[in-house]
Amino acid sequence: MRQLFLISLNYLVIGEVLYAAEAGMPQLDPTYWASQGFWLIIVFSILYIIISKLFIPRIKNNLEVRENKIKNDLEDAKNLKELAEKKEIEYKEVIQKAKKDVAKIFIDSKKKLDKDLRVKKDLIEKEINKEFKKTEKEINELKKNSISSINSISEKIVSKIIEDISGDKLNESSIKAVISDISKKNLDKYL
Amino acid sequence: MHQFNVHRIGPEVKIAGIDLSFTNSSLFMIISAVTICLFLFLATKEKKLIPGKLQLTGELFYDFIAKMISDTAGSKAKPYFPFIFSLFMFVLLCNMVGMLPYAFTVTSHIIVTLILALFIFIAVTFIGFLKHGFKYLKIFVPSGVPVLLLPLITIIEIISYLSRPVSLSVRLFANMMAGHTMLKVFGGFVISLGLLGGWLPLTFSVALTGLEILVAFLQAYVFAILTCIYLNDALNLHH
Numbered sequence: 001m002r003q004l005f006l007i008s009l010n011y012l013v014i015g016e017v018l019y020a021a022e023a024g025m026p027q028l029d030p031t032y033w034a035s036q037g038f039w040l041i042i043v044f045s046i047l048y049i050i051i052s053k054l055f056i057p058r059i060k061n062n063l064e065v066r067e068n069k070i071k072n073d074l075e076d077a078k079n080l081k082e083l084a085e086k087k088e089i090e091y092k093e094v095i096q097k098a099k100k101d102v103a104k105i106f107i108d109s110k111k112k113l114d115k116d117l118r119v120k121k122d123l124i125e126k127e128i129n130k131e132f133k134k135t136e137k138e139i140n141e142l143k144k145n146s147i148s149s150i151n152s153i154s155e156k157i158v159s160k161i162i163e164d165i166s167g168d169k170l171n172e173s174s175i176k177a178v179i180s181d182i183s184k185k186n187l188d189k190y191l
Numbered sequence: 192m193h194q195f196n197v198h199r200i201g202p203e204v205k206i207a208g209i210d211l212s213f214t215n216s217s218l219f220m221i222i223s224a225v226t227i228c229l230f231l232f233l234a235t236k237e238k239k240l241i242p243g244k245l246q247l248t249g250e251l252f253y254d255f256i257a258k259m260i261s262d263t264a265g266s267k268a269k270p271y272f273p274f275i276f277s278l279f280m281f282v283l284l285c286n287m288v289g290m291l292p293y294a295f296t297v298t299s300h301i302i303v304t305l306i307l308a309l310f311i312f313i314a315v316t317f318i319g320f321l322k323h324g325f326k327y328l329k330i331f332v333p334s335g336v337p338v339l340l341l342p343l344i345t346i347i348e349i350i351s352y353l354s355r356p357v358s359l360s361v362r363l364f365a366n367m368m369a370g371h372t373m374l375k376v377f378g379g380f381v382i383s384l385g386l387l388g389g390w391l392p393l394t395f396s397v398a399l400t401g402l403e404i405l406v407a408f409l410q411a412y413v414f415a416i417l418t419c420i421y422l423n424d425a426l427n428l429h430h
Contacts, residue, residue: 025195027368032197032216033302034209039217040303047224047281051231052273058235059253066240 147183154179194371195299216303219295223284252280259416264423271422278307279415286367286407290400298410299367304360311418312356319425329428359417366410370403 158175162168199212234249242250256276260268268275282298289296297303319327331348332341377399380392 027301038211043220048277051277055231062238
């Protein structure tokens with residue numbers, strides 16, 4: 001009874017499948033199931049071996065090479081940037097130093113020039129003073145000389161005038177005394 | 192449904208009574224695999240620092256899968272990268288090659304997707320037990336669930352775990368089959384409505400072709416990402 005049931009169940013299932021296959025579902029036709037499985041396993045295994053042994057290492061290698069190259073390039077760029085920054089700082093330092101030097105040189109030369117100027121000025125002033133004193137002395141001498149000569153001239157004139165008027169000769173020493181007296185009184189007015 | 196028919200090419204090969212003949216399905220699997228290899232070969236032929244178009248596409252695929260794996264399964268899943276990559280490329284190319292007229296869509300057959308899904312399921316379960324031993328069974332017992340609900344939740348978890356290969360395979364197979372069937376139906380309308388009324392279904396057909404290309408990519412992505420998620424469950428026990 002049970003066997004009969006199983007057989008009929010089997011028949012039903014297979015019949016169903018065959019019917020479905022005939023009706024338009026070749027997928028349910030078991031004729032070539034084994035063949036499809038067999039070829040699938042073979043083809044897929046070969047494909048898997050080729051891909052895993054040949055192509056994936058190739059792609060991976062290439063990607064790694066590129067990644068390394070990018071990494072190296074980035075590192076280089078970073079190093080160069082640091083170098084550039086260092087150089088910039090150095091450059092700034094040099095500029096700063098140069099500016100300081102320039103300021104120092106400027107101040108130094110200014111001081112030197114000032115000193116030179118002062119020295120020369122002093123020298124010239126001294127010379128001027130010397131010349132001035134010399135000239136003053138000369139003038140003073142000339143003054144003195146002129147006074148004495150004026151006195152003697154006026155004495156002569158006076159004695160001549162008196163002689164001409166009175167016909168007498170006056171005492172020279174008295175004339176001299178009068179004239180020196182007058183000249184002493186009036187000399188300040190002219191000199 | 193002629194487009195889904197599998198027929199033998201060349202002689203009949205029988206090993207131990209099992210028919211292992213070369214079929215159009217096998218042919219298109221090989222075409223897909225060869226296309227992948229050709230593409231990857233051209234993409235990796237020149238190792239330029241600044242990639243060309245093909246090289247860039249290859250590297251995009253690589254980055255795409257690598258990011259998908261690291262996002263869903265973390266760094267522990269790195270050893271499985273070649274498998275996920277091959278799986279994604281194979282499913283994608285099978286779907287895409289199937290979009291060509293008169294081509295056979297390998298992934299529109301439940302047996303193909305089921306074998307892939309079963310392999311993933313068994314491998315993931317194996318990895319889970321290998322990494323965690325019997326603690327891996329904790330995956331069925333989520334923490335923070337009331338004791339009363341625990342037996343029910345555990346049963347649900349076991350059922351959902353066991354239905355993974357089915358859902359994974361049926362999703363891909365059904366999407367592929369439905370899309371191609373729909374294209375064929377609209378194509379049939381174009382013929383039956385003739386020059387007068389055939390333009391409307393033709394427009395739909397063109398639009399659907401675009402949609403199907405999207406679906407082809409999307410299903411390959413979904414297949415791969417679900418594999419990653421299952422792998423994540425096996426590698427990192429969260430429960």
